[in-house]
Amino acid sequence: MATKPYVRLVKTSELDRLAVVQRRAFLRDPEFNYFGSVKTPLSQEVDGAEKRHLEVFFKFLNKACLKCGARITVAVAPTEAGEVICASTTWLPPRNRISLGRTWVLLRSGLFQTLKAWGLNGLLRVGIEYGDVSEKALKEAFAAKGIKESPNTSWYLQLACTDPDMQGQGYMSLLCREAFEFAPSSTFTLEATTVHSRERYAHFGFELFKELRLGKGKVNKDGLPAKGPDAEGVLVYSMVKVSTF
Numbered sequence: 001m002a003t004k005p006y007v008r009l010v011k012t013s014e015l016d017r018l019a020v021v022q023r024r025a026f027l028r029d030p031e032f033n034y035f036g037s038v039k040t041p042l043s044q045e046v047d048g049a050e051k052r053h054l055e056v057f058f059k060f061l062n063k064a065c066l067k068c069g070a071r072i073t074v075a076v077a078p079t080e081a082g083e084v085i086c087a088s089t090t091w092l093p094p095r096n097r098i099s100l101g102r103t104w105v106l107l108r109s110g111l112f113q114t115l116k117a118w119g120l121n122g123l124l125r126v127g128i129e130y131g132d133v134s135e136k137a138l139k140e141a142f143a144a145k146g147i148k149e150s151p152n153t154s155w156y157l158q159l160a161c162t163d164p165d166m167q168g169q170g171y172m173s174l175l176c177r178e179a180f181e182f183a184p185s186s187t188f189t190l191e192a193t194t195v196h197s198r199e200r201y202a203h204f205g206f207e208l209f210k211e212l213r214l215g216k217g218k219v220n221k222d223g224l225p226a227k228g229p230d231a232e233g234v235l236v237y238s239m240v241k242v243s244t245f
Contacts, residue, residue: 003078005086005171007178010062010072014085018074019058021085025161026054030234031193033223034215035126036118040224044164053117056110061098062090063109065158069096073178075171087162087171091179094153094186100127125214130236133212137238138189141209145242147187154240155183157190160197176204188241198237206239 010018026032027042036057038050065072071091076083092098100106115123138151162171179188190206192198198208216233220226223234 005075005077005169005174007073007075007174010074010085010088012066014074015062015066016059018062018072018085018088019055021088021163022058022062022159022161023051023055024164026058027051028222029193030219030221030223031130031214031236032057034219034234035122035130037122038224041222056117057114057122060110060114061159064098064102064105065090065092067105067109068098068102069093070158071179071182073175075174077166085163086166086169087175088160089157089172089175089179090159092156092158093183094155097152097156098158099131129214133214133236134191134238137210137212138240141189141238141240144209145240147242149187151189154187154189155179157188160190172200173204185243187243190239192237192239193234198239201239204241206241208237208239210238212236212238 024044027044032038032054033042036050036053042048042051042054062072069092071093073089073091074085075087077086098105111123118126135151138154142149142151160172160175188206190201191212192201202208213233213235215223215231217231218225219233220230221232221234226232
């Protein structure tokens, strides 16, 4: 039996538990505030519909990613009571992406529950607005670097998080190293949603290509409703890691 934290693939029986970790990690993330049309900052201590809706989305996303061939890896810490999920990464492999065109996958993964939670507006924000700006930026990045292949040939980091109570203990480093070792000589792509995560990914060898903005004219930098000059929108950071081998 392992006695130190280690990385493994998530078990399907753990997907709901993983969604709780993800909800805790992204509770105040500007991007997810915008997707979920959150009105005021959410709290770990206070329950509410918007908080539950965020968890519904992650349950849906986890199932959809697995059906699209994703590698969902978790960093777990063994305890006497069992393994604790400390952090996770969701990597979509080359030529496998989630899109609104994969209707059957989305329906089987819980699309209606997410639609009920976030409404059509939320699904359009995450499925079309975000998808369009992400794809465009990555195409520009590949062209600028002289990469002839499509960005869809890269490993794409759909989601990564660490439980707030377990940050700063090296779990994300474990997960990223495992991914790079699993797919050596590969190109990796992602969007960071905060300055902190952007700097962390830079430490792992990702280069910032472009700053993207979502929800300009609708929300402030925290993803909450705003008007006028404060409605600057949410920044996300398109990043690429090209293998040197």
